[in-house]
Amino acid sequence: MRWKGRKQSSNVEDRRGTTVRGGGGGPVAGGAIGSLLFALFRRGSGKTKLILIVGVIAACFMFKINPISLFMSTPGGGSSQVVSQKDYQPTAAEQEMFEYLKTLKGDNETIWAKIMAAEGLTYRPAKMVVYTQRTSTPGGIADAQMGPFYLPANETIYIDPSFFSELEQRFKAKGDFAQAYVIAHEVGHHIQKLLGLTDKVHGQQGRISKTEYNRLSVRLELQADFLAGVFAHHGQEKFNFLENGDIEEAMRCAEAIGDDRIQQHSHGHVQPDLFTHGTSEQRKRWFMRGYQSGRIRDGNTFDVPYNEL
Incomplete structure (x- = not known):
């Protein structure tokens, strides 16, 4: 990239x-x-x-x-x-990763401001906190083991860059565009927050069964994958930032973090009722749909029958 x-x-x-x-x-x-x-x-x-x-x-x-x-x-x-740690000095590789994250965040802001303006929607950028090991959030303590996540309460993405090393070592998903896909997915959650979808889904917790809520969560996560693909589509048009193999890196990453793949790796079996993010194939498919379309309106995962996602 x-x-x-x-x-x-x-x-x-x-x-x-x-x-x-x-x-x-x-x-x-x-x-x-x-x-x-x-x-x-x-x-x-x-x-x-x-x-x-x-x-x-x-x-x-x-x-x-x-x-x-x-x-x-x-x-x-x-x-x-x-x-x-006042004497903390990042290595050259750590500092380059930090510069990469700031640039990628800037790319997302540029792209989404343009997309949402074209749709007649109001855009405001999310914040991003880059930390090591643990950090405080309005809801408690963020731990590196949690991986990157978006907190709707304060519209902030939290990430410990060491996650990318684990992604490469544990799941064999490497490459800078695999990392770009992860960040774009979290920014996608911010877009969902701005569209009112996040609060709508979270508001169902406790009102419906655990299985039904998990299915809503899958729809939300797959839509975030779609929005990551939309970012890649417009980012390529705007910046020409893709190199050979970049989309394949994103696909390998999406495959690696599918619910079925993670459950099989962690427990030796798959339990679909416990899915919260979607299968490897679903995640790849929705990212590619967003990348090929480039239009927000084509990614309404809530209108698709669940068994057809």
Whole structure:
């Protein structure tokens, strides 16, 4: 992928060298109260999330509680702290990855501003936090083991670049355009948030069965794959950034992180009712559909019968 020399995004926060450490030595998942609040926040509807946020703010104000303390303790009861490594110096490869992420984020902003304007829609860029090991979020602690993710609550993408090493080593999905596909997929979730689709799906949690909700999640994820393909389509037109083999890299990545492939790799068997992202074939198909079409309107995964996705 040709990426050097283009405009970089100003919406990228560098938290490399700053991490969250817990006194208990285990993974930081928030204190008892923080864990409960985080679980409720993740599972609640948009209205529930708003009530939780307002309630926490009010309680912290009334009882003079530092809101960070609700989430910054380990399961063992020890306190945790944000540690800044002042002497942190990225390697040349780490710094190049950071420059690549800023450039790719800038590409997405340029492309989606143009696409949404053409559709008469309002666009605002997501933020991106690049971190190492662990970092704080409005809902708790992000851990590198979680992989890249988009948090709708604050419209931010969180990523520890070490994920790409795991992607290559564990799933044999390598290449800079495989990485571009991952980021474009997360930006796709931001586009869904702007379109109102994310809140609509998340608002169904608790109202429908687990299997039905998982199927909605699959539709949402496959649409994000489609939107990643739309980005690739317009990015090629705008920047001519594709090189030989780049689309194949994205396809290998999509195949590697399909639910069926991951379940087979982790558990030795496949359970379709537990799918949340779609199969390898579905993920590849929807990315290619977006890449070939380039039109948002062609990616309505919610109108397709589930067994035809």
